[in-house]
Amino acid sequence: MDGLRPAPDLTLPRRRARRQGRRFPRNPGFRERTMDYIDELRDGAAEHFREWLAALSAEDGYARAAAWGLRLQLEGLTPAEALVRVAEGMERHAGPHRVLYAASVAGGAYDDPDAIESMMETVEAILSDRVLSEAEREETRRSRIVARIRLGSYDEVDIEWLEVRAAAMTDAEMLKMDPFDGEEITELSRRVVTCGTAVRDHWTRRVIEPGERHLVLREALQGREHETRHSELSAYLHVVAGDGGAAEFLDVYDEHVALAS
Missing domain, CATH: 3.30.60 (Wheat Germ Agglutinin (Isolectin 2); domain 1)
Structure with missing residues (x-):
């Protein structure tokens, strides 16, 4: 674990109370873009993760320490693909330090607890979805989106995902x-x-x-x-x-x- 920042407080608080609900006007002509797990990160976690990838490419010592600890080779991968590799690396190599690695790759400069919690939840979704069928993965994603709606943390990609499937209803x-x-x-x-x-x-x-x-x-x-x-x-x-x-x-x-x- 040498080179990683000191561990953040591992007692993560409950995510902040319901945020401002947002409206996204329906565009009947839109084409659904692919929804990846990285689109499900919240509270700045996706931005922090991309910053970590940029630091890793620049051979930053702290970023390299986390990648080395998880035995990662991420060259040539998109951020969405890299996130899945990170989740798999955390499952195999993080052991009891999973929260520490989540903080290193997605917590930002100040170990934002909400971003860390979002990363932990998304890693769990990635790992648990692997054993499911495509239909079952769609059901679990739908459940996560509905949960985000109730929290007020949904975004445009969530609504588009639902609207495409709603339009297919008879x-x-x-x-x-x-x-x-x-x-x-x-x-x-x-x-x-x-x-x-x-x-x-x-x-x-x-x-x-x-x-x-x-x-x-x-x-x-x-x-x-x-x-x-x-x-x-x-x-x-x-x-x-x-x-x-x-x-x-x-x-x-x-x-x-x-x-x-």
Whole structure:
């Protein structure tokens, strides 16, 4: 372990409270870019990891010490590929010092505990996903994204990943959405439609663009009829992800709601 920085405090605090929720407008023409594990790093960990790779290329002593300890040869690899190699090296060679190595490669100059925690979580995801089928890996990634939505730490890549899969849902799947389960509401009708003007999703308050498919529900509550609209993304979270409540966390951050929760 010679040459590595002194170990940071290994008692990692819980990640900071829910961050500002962010909205990313849906672009119907976008092409999904590949989502790699490095895209799942949070709290500056990805930036710190790239800085460590740059320092390693520049033959910095501290960076080389971590690479030597993990028996790594990373020349010619992309940052995404290098992250997987680092995770595998940590599994084989880090032993009880995994947090120390996470701090060295992704903690930054000041051993940011949130960045270190994010690195540890992502390393665990990489290692546990190796034994899974492709379908199972997609399910675990979806679960991690939903967890980030609830934490408020999701980003544009997370939302694009969900939206691509939501757009692949059939109308029949969207019609299975039950957003008011358990409430004393009488449903009058449901249908999947598109419309010529922008409308808003009931739960996320995100804009449903003209021509974008969505679910329209007509209900009666205490003798009064009303109509709600639900985007493909909301339907996907309810029907496929099994966590419709996460849709509300895509709304604009409300400090008063957060304090009351």
